[in-house]
Amino acid sequence: MFWQRCRLNAALGSSLVLVGMFGLGATVVTAQEAAGPDSEAAVLPAVPEWTQGLQTLQIDDELFNEGLAYYLIRDQHAQVAIEINGPLTRLIATSSRAGGVLIGPFDADEVGADESPLVAGSIRIPAASLTTGTGQDRTLHSGMALDVANHTDIAFVFESAKTLGRKPGTLADSTLFDLELQGSLIFKGKSVPLTVEAELTLMLSNETTFGSGFVGDVARLTGEFEVTVEQLGLVPRVAAFLGETAQVRFFLMFSTPDPERPIIPPSTPAAVSLQTRYRVSLRDRADAATAFAAGEQLLKAAWDDPGALVAFATSAAADTGLSRRFLGQAKRAAERVLVLGGDSPDPMALNVLARIAGTAGEVQQAIDLQTKAIELATHGRAARAKPIMQRDLALYEYMLAERKASEER
Amino acid sequence: MLKQRLFLGGAAAWLVAGASMVGAADWTRFGGPDGNFTVAAADLATSWGEGGPKELWRVEFGEHGHSTLLVEGERVYALVRRGDDDVLAAFDAGSGNKVWEAAVASPVPEGYNNQFGPGPHATPLIVGNRIFTISATHVYRAFDKADGKLLWSLPLKDALGVRQMGRGYGASPVAWKDTIIVVGGGDDQGVVALKQETGEVVWKALSGGGYSSPLITEIDGVPQVIAALGPVRAGLDPDTGAVLWKIDLPETASTTFGTQLVADDHLLFSSSAYSDGSRILDVRKKDGEWQAEVLWYTRKMRLMHGTAVRSGNLVLASSGDFGPAFLTAVDIESGDLAFRARGFAKANVVKIGDKILLLDEDGKLALLSVRADGVDVLAETEGILSGVTWSAPAVVGSRAYLRSRTQIVVLDLGADAQGSAGGH
Incomplete structure (x- = not known):
């Protein structure tokens, strides 16, 4: 038997x-x-x-x-x-x-x-x-x-x-x-x-x-x-x-998934597979250590790739269902995207930074960043995300008003 | 059989093919000659030795994609991804020398879920002098088989407003008379027939979309295209798109990615992974009315995106999604589990006579003999390919045409070939 x-x-x-x-x-x-x-x-x-x-x-x-x-x-x-x-x-x-x-x-x-x-x-x-x-x-x-x-x-x-x-x-x-x-x-x-x-x-x-x-x-x-x-x-x-x-x-x-074997074999390029590993580790396996390590690898592998970085930053900051948020990694990725963008800041990167600022209680900064992101969100993925950006901006403005009211009281 | 009547092109090419190819049916579409990943018996070696089976040629080609290779006469056709391009190429079947290559820009849109890669996932289709391809982004194309010239291109997103599928289009086309029949997407255009010559839409029918390839078959003497769109399974008149029969399965059956299989005249095998399992549908015309009913359902067979074959009274497939995927067999009539065999990663299977050729995602190749309660591994070799191997083998005669995302390798599995120097 x-x-x-x-x-x-x-x-x-x-x-x-x-x-x-x-x-x-x-x-x-x-x-x-x-x-x-x-x-x-x-x-x-x-x-x-x-x-x-x-x-x-x-x-x-x-x-x-x-x-x-x-x-x-x-x-x-x-x-x-x-x-x-x-x-x-x-x-x-x-x-x-x-x-x-x-x-x-x-x-x-x-x-x-x-x-x-x-x-x-x-x-x-x-x-x-x-x-x-x-x-x-x-x-x-x-x-x-x-x-x-x-x-x-x-x-x-x-x-x-x-x-x-x-x-x-x-x-x-x-x-x-x-x-x-x-x-x-x-x-x-x-x-x-x-x-x-x-x-x-x-x-x-x-x-x-x-x-x-x-x-x-x-x-x-x-x-x-x-x-x-x-x-x-x-x-x-x-x-x-x-x-x-x-x-x-x-x-x-x-x-039953073997943690030593990727659930989905890595796709190319490396940044994509690392982001998949990051999300699956946090969403499906609650394995923060693996996710964090994948995030670090991704930042290194895609340091000059604004597309991969902004996708990672957005996912890390905003994806639902993640068991933890490593906002420091998201911030590094978003800031690097802005550096690479020069005079043309990526609204999605600004959106990530606004969210991080809002989470940290830096409400005025969040409002400034979010306002700029909305202004620049004229096409592509950013345009589709615009309603969410506007919703978040309303939230930050409400937070700021509440804070001021509290201080006055 | 109906399928044999569909493709007469390429017959002349057989005449100039190698001796081992004589009499073997070409592999010109997803699923091979009859669309069921089953080919006639060949004189295969039952042991390969330490070096593996005899390798005829090998090339590095592509960066991604999961299309099965096509083989017709002295040509092998491959559809791969390179950068932002879908690349279709023809190789000499004997030497592996590239004859022509056609690259077309096929950038994935923003928001595309690259978890399974940028494709192409669908297998091309050869009909007459044309090769039809479908990109992961729903662009249907026709090429001249002789030189790779692009004949027409139809972005279904533009033509019909079809929404981009999250992980990329995956269903392979089938041929019917002067049309190709494809999975579309959306209301009343889940299945679409296009003119082979121009790409013009001939008919469209049913609502929904899906990753599973349609089948062309005959049931009770009536030709039909069988489609799996979400939880719906249906048979359509291939001339008009008229729905002959339709059955709604539970929502969990929407995740059908793998091959469906018409195991017998009336029995349709359909399987989904994740929260679902496998079903056998009995489809028949009775008293002038089409009927379709589920005979059995089991969760012990969960086919994700591989192939399934019929072997005697068994259906064999690699069962499993995110966990281990065992080679599993269930009884076609009862759905009872016959056996599970471990030792392979997620795999595709092709039936050659009474043998099974298995290629797993790690590039392990094995030749199996099926018993009622298990399999005997006659020969196996590790690492025949590097890179993720999700493409099903194409088999013509004793030759196996294999690919991973980045490599193509052609093997001679014949009994006569193994004595000579070879291996991989």
């Missing part, structure tokens, strides 16, 4: 500890805080990428022929929280940087009554991505706890799954499975057996999933489990401080 034929090859080199110490360290200034709230570094998670070559699960070809790989979607679709309620402290650390893969069925209705829909899976978290949002991070990441300097990843791998229950889902033509995942928690080079109860929701691609921005078939894995400080291998004085157990909760969304 396919679902029992998984071959695990856990070539795990490193790992973790799920807890840390709390409130003991000095205030930690995160990269985000150091960079300031308005910078784009503040938007990007300051965590390391995966350790090169750290492959937690290698899947036999024969197995691959019989099931689908569901890849974990990062950021808001990958949430892991660890909560420790010790006698002297309380700690909640979260990460949205998990990665991993499930080997699941093609279709829920192909899973027999006695079969599990999952045969194997691997979920990893960069240890340094676990953060409390408080000064506890320094201790959490230190050698006393996660030891992120020496053990970059935390992992849970399972090679066996048992179905405890099954029922139709109420949303998105889904099927829900209650599962018992039997595997190993791996940290600091050690592996301990762990059984996790989880709920798996399988959703074939349909109007609901597509409308929600997911691409391909979707699997949602949620649940929680408890680990002991003994399982975590904490140093004794840390363990004594923490108490005996930690609760781990997870909400993980997977989908």
